[in-house]
Amino acid sequence: MNNYFFGVDVGTQGARIVLVNQEGKLIASDARKFELDDCFREEQSPELWWKDCKEMMTDLIASLPSSIDRSCIQALSVTSTSGTVIPLDKNYDPLHNAIMYSDPRSAEQGKRCKEVATKYVKEGYTGFNASSGISKMVWFQETYPEKAEDIELWVHASDYIVGKFSSNYKTTDYTNVLKSAYDLEKLEWPAYVIKELGIKRSCLQEVVPSGTIVGELDAELASTWGIPQIAIVVGMTDGCATQMASGAVKPGNWNTTIGTTLVIKGVTKSNVVDPLGRLYSHRHPEGYWMPGGASNTGADWISLDFADNLQALNEEAEQLVPTGLLAWPLKQEGERYPIMAAQARGFYPEGVSQAAQFTAGLEGVAFIERLAYEIIEDLSSEKVEAVYSAGGGSNSDIWLQTRASVLNVPIYKCKEASGAFGAAIMAASNTFYSSLIEAASAMTQIEKEVLPNSDLVSAYETQYRAFKQKLSDLNYI
Template sequence: MSTRTSDPGGSAEPLVVGVDVATAEVRAEVRDGRGGLAASASAALPRPTHGADGSAEQDARTWWPAAREALARCTAELGDRSRAIAALAVCATSGTVTAVDTGAEPIAPAIMYDDRRGTEPAARARRAGAGRWNDIGITPSATSGLAHLALLAERTEDPDTRLVHTPDVIAERLVGHPVATDSSHALKSGYDPLREQWVHEALEAAGVAPERLPEVVAPARPLGLVSRKAAAETGLPVGCQVRSGMTDGCAGQLAAGAVESGQVVTVIGTTMVLKAVSTELVHDPTGVVYSHRHPEGGWLPGGASNTGGEALADVAGELAELDRAAEELGPAGLVCYPLRRRGERFPFSDERARGFRSAEPGDRVELHRARLEGVAFCEKLALRRLGALGVTVSGPIRTAGGGARSSTWCRIRASVLGEPVLRVPGAGTPLGAALLAASGTVHPDLSSAAAAMAPRARMVEPVAGEVERLAESYEAFRAELTARGWLA
């Protein structure tokens, strides 16, 4: 264990905080150097508003009060032990941005990660930065952070206002001055991780003045120290280090312990995020697979699907009962693609994609089973896509997020993949953020932080007798996607 930059708690065992600004709430977790949970709290955020024009917005002014509340509840729970908090990092959704004034107060609604209004600026950015996008394997889309920045720039023309990502707002309120953003949140906002600079020509073509954007640093880097004002509001110790985070998908990957080359994790939250670790940058000509920079060298290739836990949104209060019945039922007699929104982005990209069923289910249990299988089919398709691009997978697939809490779903996924999966309970975004906070403070680097703090994984085996039947269903699923023209 390394010496901390600051030691607010004297000789007390050091603690770190991971903060996740999710869509519906802000969650904070305080962890010790072994990953033990010392305190946790959450505070609700207002539901984003969605419009028929493809808009998706949220009141960004609610982010800091919610973060402040969650942090204050954690430190109140810890009491005097809160003085031992050495560092904090913030993670959030990729592509969610807002505009702030000189005091870090949002002056416009946040443009959320799933806002689809940026088709035109995204097209201009693609043309202007074509060479760069080819190099780094990123293609700006209507839902990218770059397109969202363009929408904000058009709405807020005052040059003194700044365009920032969600974690930047929280970090700036904590330290009391503007902060750099991290290269993970900046990736889809027009940042070139190869040359370590904003893609100025593309941003300018989209109407975004680069001087309105923050500097960029790698994840797990110091941004500043908690100010006296923020300490009084949150209970954090003055001088606690605030460090740069990563997107929620990347944080979930770290929390599952997938930090070494060849390791892969599927995080099933609202969406399904699949991430790998590679020594080389992965080039996908379709732009479906993209790569974040590993905080310590190398790359994190993967993608995020629009399927996932959202497929079960209408039965959220009945999951345990339906899971038991679905396990007794066995493989469904129909194929289901449980997409609830318009368009897909991974493991294939097509704005025309819609959810479908090959037949009507016999009852609600069979529909539930078909939905669970459908997400698993997307996971298998995504893994095969990574393999086709040259990504090496060593060892079983790790799984984390809300979907990993369902033992039934994990067994179905193992059966679809035809191999065991490693279920990592409690490996959520707040823990991933805590690992970034611990890297270089409580632990010397990210690998050692993950080894010490990531939860112990549990092996989940395929269900005997179901692998062949689900392999047939997977092929039918893939054939249906191909027939509809969505899958090449």
């Protein structure tokens, strides 16, 4: 008998829902782009997220074939962006739009949060900046003091959707609270958050391990959809969910996800502390640590600048590597990982074809990925032996080959490595299975292994050194 699990992913520009069985087989899925305005990188409507998610759930369940026993649907979990926060009122309705992780308006508050945290935290995470949830909380309360007294609860993006499914808004997980200043070593909200940053303790959520059941599906929704009141499992951040989907859940495993941004995650036995704040460690639900970082460099440049003839560009890129050109396709101002440089700007080679610019962009992202892993190796004293890859960037064979050759390690692409699939694994981890590692082992499959090309490895050593030198010349490193 099959058992089934929903995974919901609320991303920056759209949402996706999957239904999978206990073996990780994809049963059904749906996706939708949000109707966003030009300010979507700063604020978005969480009601819009829920409207689209609810409609997709309705359509997906209605379209399930009769062979799928709806009574065997077991659980649901949610993933969404890290650092996005929402102030809720006493009715748990949004007092304001969701303040997005990519909103730069809290830069000054981020500096202050970092300074305060550094005074009190010696071995934990203090790398707060404009993309941190705690910075946005402080910014909102200072910018809208008339609304501050009406805040009942601060929640993260995935928490809001979990709340709509289950009516439990008060609980969040280890991964969401890292950038909201929760102490993952002591497992408590530190006193400085309340006393120095001015956030009321009553407005802060209770924190549980990722994968914890926090409620059951709202009775009215269950009746409407014709499914049981299934278990609702606490949400988690998108980077961590995709790491789960890639299979990188045991100590020594590493994952790179290239979506809108580039996210690197791994699993270590001990906490990895970066004094410069480039790298941070999430708490693994089974007691390990998940160090990694999120870059502003990703694949958004492809959808924005090269989407019209992408297939042809990928084919041309196969003939152009290695280009010997230097590009960094950073689309927004400033970088956060592996470089902390608010003044950073991307760059492309001039006077070359569109295909050459595209190919150089692929290489540039690979160079950023390598720089990130070099920092990880230095801080952890562990060698990166292989990388599990996920996200839209993993769909390009030439990009996989380029990255494997730049990193000089094998890259493994998993069959269903998406945030929504990772959320489904989390939904199964403590309902059908007894742990996250057991669930991920049973539900993930490697689809492709890409080995380094020896000729490219040699050429990229020279090109990578030139790339780092350019970053140095620009005072980015």
